[in-house]
Amino acid sequence: MSAQTDYVKWFRNSAPYINAHRGKTFVLMFGGEAVAHPNFANIVHDIALLNSLGVRLILVHGARPQIEQRVMDAGIESRYHNDLRVTDDIELRCVTDAAGSLRAHIEALLSMGVANSPMHGAAIRVCSGNYVTARPIGVVDGVDFRHTGMVRKIDASALQQQLNNQHIVILSPIGYSPTGEVFNLTAEDVAVHTAATLKADKLILFTCDEGLLNSDGQLIRQCEYRDVDSELIKQPLLKQDSIVQAVVEAGDIGINRCHMVSFQQDGALLQELFTRDGAGTLITQEHYEQFMTADIDDVGGLLAIIEPLEAKGVLLKRSRELLENEINHFKILVRDGMVVACAALYPYPEQRSGEIACVATHPDYRGADRAERLLELLEKEARQQGLDSVFVLTTQTAHWFQEQGYVECKIDDLPPAKKQLYNFQRNSKAFLKALN
Known part of the structure; x- marks a missing residue:
């Protein structure tokens, strides 16, 4: 019964x-290693589920190990420069053979509809085509790359038409030139430029690890693109990781949200997209508005925000001296050196609960989910402190807190120390949120 209850709750x-994901465009990229892995069938099932939930999908597959096997079978010695294959005429046939076989394999998996399987009743329509225009890399460091190329253009209108028809699009690591030539591309190049051209909502890159790991081998669950650059300095070997390099390029050309997830872990894609903590790494663009822990120099900025709300009775009045004493409880959002939003967390460890207070935004910067992001940040901090719930007291913003998942409770439900300080004259309503 417990397992069933947990499932219903999840x-x-x-x-x-x-x-949030319905109607959004996701570009998913997986290398040939992922396609060959036993877990790939489960990934296909998860892709089918995303399609059923209304996500618009473009799949980009690689084929490096499959190409390498065909080159070896042909008795040819592969040549690489800067980790890119030098593709001659014979190797090009190996490339097209491997890419075509893999595409057909993926299409076959997406076409399954056996009863008692996750694909039953899916009726997925898949398409592929000459959507990628390429150009030759040419001669680099004296090396002629021959038929190895790079993306020149993505046919966005054609891809949008297929997505509007509810088709899943499969793109192979192959591009075509206006002169009729075929070029061997990297899947990372195709995926990044496709996501950028379509202004995709997410670029999801499958990797052999959980996601981006720090120098201690621990998973980095969320970071900004600049943090990836910092990890490259700390871990020079990451420069040899094509997925990490794709993340860097995604940041450079303006892709807002990029995910790294494991192709070996069953359910990692769904966990990353449909749970709070995810399973991999989310990388986002740097915000020019930064969250910070407040210090004594921020008291003036805090007062500028909260004093007008105190005058209206929205917030409980706090003196400068009180703010100075409690400044370490505050998180602030800073824009160009100006405090534009604030909120505070007061923990009650004995009751494993915490109060979130003084949630306020400068009137010129309301909107853009600033207060919501601050609230989420403090809830995350409360979890890290081992708290099971958070509560708020409010007189005029009850509906907003209810929209954020808070449920009205009794004053008697609050920690004893807080009940003793309750101001009956203000008659604030109490709202509680369980942190699960």
């Missing part, structure tokens, strides 16, 4: 993510 909690 399914309900996934609803906001289902709503």
Whole structure:
């Protein structure tokens, strides 16, 4: 019964993510290693589920190990320069053979509809074509790359038409030139430029690891593109990782959200997309608005935000002296050196609970989910402190907190120390949120 209850709870909690992802465009890239892995069948099932939930999907596959095997079978010695294959006429036939076979294999998996399987009733329509225009790399460091190329253009209108027809698009690591030539491309190059051209909502890159690992081998769950650059300095070997290099390029050309997930871990894609903590690494663009822990120099900025709200009775009045004493409880959002939003967390460790207070945004910067992001940040911090719940007291913003998942509770439900300080004259309502 417990397992069933956990499943129902997880399914309900996934609803906001289902709503958020519906109608969005995702570009998924997996190398030939992923296609050859035993878990790839499960990834296909998860892709089918995303399609059923209304996500618009473009799949980009690689084929390096499959190409390498065909080159070896042909008795040819591969040549690489800067980790790129030098593709001559014979190797080009190996490239097209491997890419075509893999594409057919992926199409076959997506076409399954056997009863009692996750694919039953999916009726997925898959398409592929000459959507990628390429150009030759040419001669680099004196090396002629021959038929190895790079993306020149993505046919965005044609891809959008297929997506509008509810088709899943499969792109192979092959491009075509206006002169009728065929070029061997990297899947990373195709995926990054496709995501950028379509302004995709997400670029998801499958990797052999959990995601991006720090120098201690620990998973980095969320970071900005600049943090990836920092990891490259700390870990020079990462420069040899084509997936990490694709992340760097994605940041350079302006892709907002990029995910790294494991192709070996069953369910990693769904966990990354439909749970709060995810399973891999989310990389985002650097925000010119930064979250910071407040210090004594920020008291003036805090007062500028909260004093007008105190005058209206929205917030409980706090003196400068009190703010100075409690400044370490505050998180602030800073824009060009100006405090534009704030909120505070006061923990009650004995009751494993915490109060979130003084959630406020400068009137010129309301909107853009600033308060929501601050609230989420403090809830995350409360979890890290081992708290099971957080509560708020409010007189005029009850509906907003209810929209964020808070449920009205009784004053008697609050920690004893907080009940003793309750101001009956203000008659604030209490709202509680369980942190699960």
